[in-house]
Amino acid sequence: MSTTQVWDTSLQQFHGGQDWKFLDNFVEDFSVTTNSLGTPQGALVAAREAVDQEPAKSSLAKFLWPADHQSHVSRLLLGNGASELIDLVIRTAPPGSWKPGPWDAQYKEYQRFAEVNNRTLLSSDDKQRTTLICIVNPCNPTGDYMPVSEIRDWITNNIERGGVVIVDESMQPWLSSSWRDDSLTSQHKFASMLYETLNVSLYVIHSWTKLWSCTGLRLGSVVCPTLSHCKQLKKIQVPWSVNSAALAFLETVVTDTDYLNKTWEITPVWRKEILSRLTIISDEIAKVKGEQARWSFHGKEFLSWIWVDVKDVGFAEKAVEKARKAGVPVRSGKPGYNRPTFVRVAVREPSKVDILIRAWMSLVNS
Known part of the structure; x- marks a missing residue:
């Protein structure tokens, strides 16, 4: 079961961030933009x-x-x-x-x-x-x-x-x-x-x-x-x-100044790393489907997430589902934002990013 199946949009604005509740194999939540360092x-x-x-x-x-x-x-x-x-x-x-x-x-x-x-x-x-x-x-x-x-x-x-x-x-x-x-x-x-x-x-x-x-x-x-x-x-x-x-x-x-100092130090570094790894997937897709399929990435370098346009509604849906099944849910841009080709990916520490990248690499030739 996913968030969209239990959220009554006639009563509440879709917000997301609840997929982890329905995952038996939950590892890390990439769907929310909380600080990747965890709670102080x-x-x-x-x-x-x-x-x-x-x-x-x-x-x-x-x-x-x-x-x-x-x-x-x-x-x-x-x-x-x-x-x-x-x-x-x-x-x-x-x-x-x-x-x-x-x-x-x-x-x-x-x-x-x-x-x-x-x-x-x-x-x-x-x-x-x-x-x-x-x-x-x-x-x-x-x-x-x-x-x-x-x-x-x-x-x-x-x-x-x-x-x-x-x-x-x-x-x-x-x-x-x-x-x-x-x-x-x-x-x-x-x-x-x-x-x-x-x-x-x-x-x-x-x-x-x-x-x-x-x-x-x-x-x-x-x-x-x-x-x-x-x-x-x-x-x-x-x-x-x-x-x-x-x-x-x-x-x-x-x-807690140490926590904030670490946030300002680590977040741009981890964001840059996940962006480079997502770019590799985008490059592989462009080789198979052409330049028009190349992803675009949005957001300032200091932020705790990346707004990704994967250029294809079907691929976006598959990417969201693959991430969820791998225990690393991301935020779909379709419900709430009405941007069906977009996915929001939170900045997280590299070992957790490995799981997301492996899940999405399997979609490149699908």
Whole structure:
């Protein structure tokens, strides 16, 4: 049984990442973009031992703004995963149109919440200004990324006066140890200018479960434009929505600098290696089927996944099935993203990649 057979898309947006539950031979999960280093052990211990709520929000504020966290902590709100916060912001936004970021595909929860709230949906290439904009940057799954100067211009040129902008930076801290300099969380003057001159509210959302590989804990945050915006969200937020284990985990994990340093060091190296091995398979396919069959690979080098266009719907389906049977599931681009020739492959350590490559090499001459 696969994820698509048990997921009721009439009730929920397809998300993926559950194939491993149905595999008797599970080895490694290539379908999710969590950190390939696994969960930081110190934070995991803290989560297990937690009995009381800790001052996790202040700790996260120090992580986001090491130099002046006290000036901004009041605009920070924690949530039961990013999904809860996405829902809260979209529910409080003024009615009107909705548009995703400029990518041809992005994380679908934003569109689902826009649909639920009866918004007029515009396409990503629509040029008109919009009441509500939701941008995933870096974009999951395409791997596109706008540096801070570009995304500021894009926001200014696409939002209407009095509108709301949500920027999801869940994968942005993977950039490097200097990620804060290129994050909208550091753009205090820009956010103030939007609000004071255009009445535009800018929210920056993070799901922390990918960077710290703790998806089961449900841990997200949002940086609001002002304290009053934060209070407005908190007013409709379920009390104690973030459990004590998640709060204790957060309190500990934000101080684990060794883990992050290793993440920034290892991820690009392992990503480059898996990309080179996937390219070998693509080269072999091109020899058999011609240049038009050569795969294309997408995404910035610092990211924890590769977005692969295998150019053939049938091959993509076979590749997903082969990976699943080998115990190393990948993410199909068909459900959710509606990109049937694409497959998303997470960065994982080389010995696990061996299994995936062997499974896919068997398809070259099929």
